[in-house]
Amino acid sequence: MPARIAAEEIPLIGRAGVDEAGFPRQDVDRAAVHGLLVRREFQRVTRLVEAVQARFEADPRYEGWMVSVGDALGTPHPKELELIEAWIAASPRSFAPSLARGIYWQRTAFLWRGARIVADTSDRELQAMSKAVERARTDLDRASSLRPGLTLALQELISVHLLRGSREEARRAMEGALARCPSCYFPRFIWLQSIRPRWGGSFEEMERFVKERSDPADPRRPFLDALVAWDRGEEARFLGKMDDAKTFHERACASGRGDAAIAILCAGERRHASDLSGALSDLNRAAEAHPGDDQVRLSRASALAAMKRWEEAGRDLLYVLRTSPTAAPRLHERVVNALAALAWKAGQGGRTDDAERLYALARELAPTNEALALNAAQARKLSSGTAGPSPGGLEDERPSLTLVVRDEAGRPTPGAAVVALSHLGTAWDLFRSLEHPRDASVTDAAGMVRLPVQVGPTLVMARLSGEALRGAVVRVDVPPSGGTTSITPAGLGRIAGRVLDPGGRSLAGVEVWAIPVVEKADARARSFAAATSLEDGSFAIRGVDRGPYRVFTHSDLHAGPRTGVAAAGNGPDVVVPVQRYQVLRGRLLLTSPNGPVPAPEAVVTGLGYGPRSAPTTEGRFSFRFSERSRNSAVSFSVPGRPPVYRTLDVRGDEIDVGEIVIGAGRKLRGRVVDRAGNPLWQAAIRTVTGQELAKTVVDGTFEIEIQDGPVELNVWRQGFLAATRQIGAGDTEVAVTLSQGAQLKVLVLDEEEKPVADLALLAIGAAPCKTDPGGRCELRGIPPGEAVVGPSLFGRTRRDLPVPPSLHVPGLGADEDRTLLIRWPLSPNRLTVAVVDSAGTAKLPPVQVYPATPRVLEAISSSRATTEPYYLADRRLDNLPAGRYVVVQRGKGAACAMAVVDLRRGDERTVTLEPRDGGCVGPTPR
Secondary structure (H helix, E strand, C coil): CCHHHHHCCCCEECCCCECCCCCECCEECHHHHHHHHHCCCHHHHHHHHHHHHHHHHHCHHHHHHHHHHHHHHCCCCHHHHHHHHHHHHHCCCCHHHHHHHHHHHHHHHHHHHCCCCHHHCCHHHHHHHHHHHHHHHHHHHHHHHHCCCCHHHHHHHHHHHHHHCCHHHHHHHHHHHHHHCCCCCHHHHHHHHHCCHHHCCCHHHHHHHHHHHCCCCCCCHHHHHHHHHHHHHHHHHHCCCHHHHHHHHHHHHHHCCCCHHHHHHHHHHHHHCCCHHHHHHHHHHHHHHCCCCHHHHHHHHHHHHHCCCHHHHHHHHHHHHCCCCCCCHHHHHHHHHHHHHHHHHHHHCCCHHHHHHHHHHHHHHCCCCHHHHHHHHHHHHHCCCCCCCCCCCCCCCCCEEEEEEECCCCCECCCCEEEEECCCCCHHHHHHHHHCCCCCEECCCCCEEEEECCCEEEEEEEECCCCCCEEEEEEEEECCCCEEEEECCCCCEEEEEEEECCCCCECCCCEEEEEECCCCCCCCCEEEEEEECCCCCEEEEEEECCCEEEEEEECCCEECCCCCEEEECCCCCEEEECEECEEEEEEEEECCCCCCEECCEEEEEECCCCCEEEECECCEEEEEECCCCCCEEEEEECCCCCCEEEEECCCCCEEEEEEEEECCCEEEEEEEECCCCCECCCCEEEECCCCEEEECCCCCEEEEEECCCCEEEEEECCCCCCEEEEECCCCCEEEEECCCCEEEEEEEEECCCCECCCCEEEECCCCCEECCCCCEEEEEEECCEEEEEEECHHHCCCCCCCCCCCEEEEEECCCCEEEEEEEECCCCCEEEEEEECCCCCEECCCEEEEECCHHHHHHHHCCCCCCCCCEEEECEEECCCCEEEEEEEECCCCCEEEEEEEECCCCEEEEEECCECCCCCCCCCC
16 A cells, blocks of 8 residues: 555544644554554554654654654553564564564563662562563564664664663664664653663763754754753752752753653652642643653643542543553542542532533443443432532532631630541541541631632531640531631530449549531531549540530540440430550561571551551560450561561450561562463552562562461452462462452343343442343352342332342352342332331331241341341332231341231231330331
């Protein structure tokens, strides 16, 4: 095919035309090029690469197009290699697939090399890097020989030879590239990076190269100067010369804005200085100059996410993922979750079109997330269609809330610490916020403070200055435009009681905190306060208002109840049971040629607190904790050596583990694959205490240091079931195969053998699925063993059908595919449930409706839990299958009520329940 016709097939992105110097404003659409490879359109992608190379050879100002093509086709992922191998077989005489494979191996070599210094890089990683480097050199040399004008191959060889440690060969590759294209920019930019001081060069050598080997009239010359200035700034920062670093960085950013790499660096510097708008401005300019650059798009997506501009971030991220599907997994998860939350809010507000658009973007980013489809359906249902658009639009902006704190007399209170909690939380969350205060704003002399908050319900807490705990909390529904409110700790009530140890003895000196129940907070300010117990254990907390409170303790020696004790202002005295903190002690020794020596520092991980470190005295350590468990996994370690694990019984007050000797350890190599034998990249290797030791690299392998004895490891990767492996004392290698779980193919039929559509089902560990018009859906990712299939209440949209009972499916294999038939009998009957309190006031359920089998009746009557299937009543259940049912409503504590109902086809029955303390008893059905 003539080059002219092939050139018309080049997918482009950006504004058409050229700039003042004749450089194209458009760029090659990397996502579109990569899509051709994924779809195995090998002949077309070959023609495309050859057409771009022909355009570059005709006009060197198009060299950026060839760089974009190389980046699009050389993604370092094992599945990409399979595609390139097939491409080589389909086009054996073309330089294009050999070039792509050479770039693939060059990128893979850098992944093996990593960012650590050589001393911290394992021999295995360096060996794998060397193999990838040799493969890259072979392919790039072949591509260069097939197309003598292929500057990109020599350009990539510069980095390849540097990784091999051959600076002279790298220089020859650079000179060869410039001989083929004297005006080219990218070979100069790559060589300039290779002679940085960190690679054995110097700033003088960099400046001399820019001066002698670049044209001052070239509009890209300032970009080379900018790179030198940036590196000088980095050296100044390393030496602590922050003013010099700032000067060099500002110079680099002023002269290098048009270059993608410099723009990304400058945007990162602005973000570090909290200048998000400046960072975004830099990245927008870079994106306009390089519209197809993945790294610019990824950096801009990260900046937009930091600014809560989730939809724009999602669109940039989507473009990147079409070329690099595994890029930025944490950012990917944040953006998808934020888009789903925004879409849900839009659906609740009646903005159906906005919700549909946001859900569509989220599903493009996460096509395997079936919960998004269910959320979208539910949001459509909740949309009334009458609510107008929110004044704040869809961007999750941060309005400000002006708050005035006053005392009981209405006077402004300066010096009060104010915190806005983005979620309403619980009394326990509020207690933890007070116990471990985060950054708080302080009221000024007028008692005023301005807080950046989220739109919607926000919990605002004000703690007055002073030694004793005292303050108030209030719920504020913040509109998009922000608002003003005041808060006054004006409680006149009192909570009194005693603090006792487990033996019933009084404890003095324990702080008791009264925290209001904030789960259902409203616009009425609720006070909180504290008091210290006296010699007889008594305490009296004053300054609280009427209403429900939870009581917590705060002490250096004693741990109180985490769930709290319900109390009411001016109510009866309460008893607060506490117990002493537990102590874990022992001695840590290190092996040495002369025998065990005391460890200077101990790190203990586990016991519910994560890693905790402290210096030792002759190796002896002591840690305080509160975790009474029969089997608690704990690790003991020191920096530089692998940890030792113990499973301890920590139910006592004093736990002495004796002497623990930590050896130098041994290397353990392993490989993680899926059931088809494909390597799994980025699988996490973790300890039994949750510490991450390593992640697998591109070929699914890992290398870690472990102790000489037996060790238990956990392996996890997103989309797969976690696996546990026992490593023997002599094992040096391990192979792990991760499963994506079993699959249930569900068919739901009614009593007339007709399919039941639009029903959401859920199995533990699996994403929910919804039945199609044929009554079918698939539950994937189920752990092996017994599966419990039940309703997904969130996605149930058929109100004419009851929630199905849970179904037990025994004996599922790790990767088994099984068919499950669910019979869904429909009966024209109705069961209505009313729940009232002792005063006859109607209350909301939850109500559970079980089949009235002897086993269920006996379990409920004896206040035992039962795992039998049950229905959930939302005041009314229609179309229940005929039969006998037990209706149960459990309240707090031992409050319970139940009734037995015989339901026949066509019945309409009503049951009234009045939960009382003392067990499950109830009225007869009526």
